[in-house]
Amino acid sequence: MILNGLFDQELKAINIGLQSFKDALDDAEFKCVQVDWRPPAGGDEDVLAALKALSGK
Amino acid sequence: MAVKGIIKTGEYFDSVTLMLVARSLTEMESVEDATVVMGTAENKEILKASGMMLDEFKDTDDTDLLIVAKAEDESVLDGVLERAEVLLKESKEKKASIGEHLPKSLEGAIEQVPAANLVIISVAGRYAGDVAQDALEKGLHVMLFSDNVSIEKERELKEYGREKGLLVMGPDCGTAIINGAPLCFANVVKRGDIGIVAASGTGLQEVSCIIANEGAGISQAIGTGGRDVKEAIGGIMFIEGIKALAADEKTKVIVLVSKPPHPEVLEKVAGVIKDIDKPVVAILIGGDPEVMKGAGASAAEDLEQAGLIAAALSRGEDPGGFRQQLDRRAEEIKKQAEEEAGKMKEGQKYLRGLFSGGTLCDETQIMFKEEIGGVYSPAPVDEKFKLDDIWKSKENTVVDLGEDEFTVGRPHPMIDFLLRKKRIVEEAKDPETAVILLDVVLGYGSNMEPGEELAPAIREAKEIAEKDGRHLAVICSITGTDQDPQDRKKVKKQLEDAGAIVMPTNAAASLLTVEIIKILGGRK
Numbered sequence: 303m304i305l306n307g308l309f310d311q312e313l314k315a316i317n318i319g320l321q322s323f324k325d326a327l328d329d330a331e332f333k334c335v336q337v338d339w340r341p342p343a344g345g346d347e348d349v350l351a352a353l354k355a356l357s358g359k
Numbered sequence: 360m361a362v363k364g365i366i367k368t369g370e371y372f373d374s375v376t377l378m379l380v381a382r383s384l385t386e387m388e389s390v391e392d393a394t395v396v397m398g399t400a401e402n403k404e405i406l407k408a409s410g411m412m413l414d415e416f417k418d419t420d421d422t423d424l425l426i427v428a429k430a431e432d433e434s435v436l437d438g439v440l441e442r443a444e445v446l447l448k449e450s451k452e453k454k455a456s457i458g459e460h461l462p463k464s465l466e467g468a469i470e471q472v473p474a475a476n477l478v479i480i481s482v483a484g485r486y487a488g489d490v491a492q493d494a495l496e497k498g499l500h501v502m503l504f505s506d507n508v509s510i511e512k513e514r515e516l517k518e519y520g521r522e523k524g525l526l527v528m529g530p531d532c533g534t535a536i537i538n539g540a541p542l543c544f545a546n547v548v549k550r551g552d553i554g555i556v557a558a559s560g561t562g563l564q565e566v567s568c569i570i571a572n573e574g575a576g577i578s579q580a581i582g583t584g585g586r587d588v589k590e591a592i593g594g595i596m597f598i599e600g601i602k603a604l605a606a607d608e609k610t611k612v613i614v615l616v617s618k619p620p621h622p623e624v625l626e627k628v629a630g631v632i633k634d635i636d637k638p639v640v641a642i643l644i645g646g647d648p649e650v651m652k653g654a655g656a657s658a659a660e661d662l663e664q665a666g667l668i669a670a671a672l673s674r675g676e677d678p679g680g681f682r683q684q685l686d687r688r689a690e691e692i693k694k695q696a697e698e699e700a701g702k703m704k705e706g707q708k709y710l711r712g713l714f715s716g717g718t719l720c721d722e723t724q725i726m727f728k729e730e731i732g733g734v735y736s737p738a739p740v741d742e743k744f745k746l747d748d749i750w751k752s753k754e755n756t757v758v759d760l761g762e763d764e765f766t767v768g769r770p771h772p773m774i775d776f777l778l779r780k781k782r783i784v785e786e787a788k789d790p791e792t793a794v795i796l797l798d799v800v801l802g803y804g805s806n807m808e809p810g811e812e813l814a815p816a817i818r819e820a821k822e823i824a825e826k827d828g829r830h831l832a833v834i835c836s837i838t839g840t841d842q843d844p845q846d847r848k849k850v851k852k853q854l855e856d857a858g859a860i861v862m863p864t865n866a867a868a869s870l871l872t873v874e875i876i877k878i879l880g881g882r883k
Binding site for chain 1: 371373374375461462463464465467468469471472474475476477478479480481482483486489490494498499500504505523524525526537538539540541542543545547578579599602603606607609803804844
């Protein structure tokens, strides 16, 4: 199946970041849900690295 | 000139918020310039280049927010910095109230829309790779708008995506159209049977608009990000995109758009298209078309030709038919060039191209190189013509104002016309300027009123020239359709009313410019 059947499905998007990209999809009548995203570990790189190490990623 | 700044530690704001705040500050009376950026090494380099780097910023890092303003009169600066803090606080409060009902994570969003199939990611580059990996692991296709993702991470994501049958469009992918949905910066085009794979954002926009304006339609337009066709990535998603379109029943014609790929990638692409039984049209801007021709593709010389050939193939017509159409227009353009050049004063001889689309800027440079000679640019196609000072044009010059040096702390020039308007007026003051060439890119994500924005600057530029007894040609191309939210017809009229010559494509606008500069003596 090409790209897991993507071309035969209705496009449903999740938007992480700039709100205007969701607005465009809303305007064109496509389903899109916005995530209220914040940097992990409050943006602290050291804490982030420690969390990644703990989760094995 | 006085410069003053403050550091806010541990504050997070998205880039658009920071840009909007910076813009509000820049518009304050007596403020020469103002920037609000995170303290990344790259941002600090750019602050240094624009004379806004302060000693106290030296030890800051990615998690520090730097606010800095420049003014003749030092006494206004405290007020500017205070205003910045107020604006940031307001934005935070507004966001918090909107954000209350939104999912906080990808998992939360999937719970809300279990049938979600694609994630658009535009968070800061240092987080974007991990967010994309998470999305792929959850079986979702990815459109990665963010840049500053390492090339190693890009390869990892794309290898994983290929293995799982998932698209990884980007990093630094500005536009795509999937199942008719406009993703990020995309134009409103009707659905049809032409599929595009592009490693160039504005290239994809220009070709898809030309196809739409010819009455044909787009099945899918897959962006890959410009680095996909480099050696380190090996064209992974470019090739997966081609294979997907080859297998897609709704796609009858395939168009490939890219800057010249690495030779090994080009060979791989050629190997794939040899076995495809659908017509393939390729435009490799500035690249050697022979390999593509050898693989059975129609090789276009510019983006316009690629669009016209694809539209003809879609209609079942002779793909070479466009030549007559373009030859006729070339004759008209020559006449128009004679008229324009005839009105120009002695000493006026150079082009000043102020672009918002990188690929369009390259396309113009290449047309000039072939017809007249090298063009100075911060990103020249010929390294001999590297512009020393990006803020000051020299002889024939084209700049892509979307390059990183110009966009730190500012929205992209497709959104914010401030920098371009200033530069239009500056170029008009130079008695050697003959033509100011502009691209106007419409579509979702771009400025909603480009005609209204540019018209006053065009009028002012023409008046400056006229007062000095010069005739200045302002030539614009519009990348867009009549269905775009900005409405191409309306924008065209606004620009023409301001005295600009509006051409249907960048190739046509560049050709008119080339003809004028040739007549004026250029550099040949």
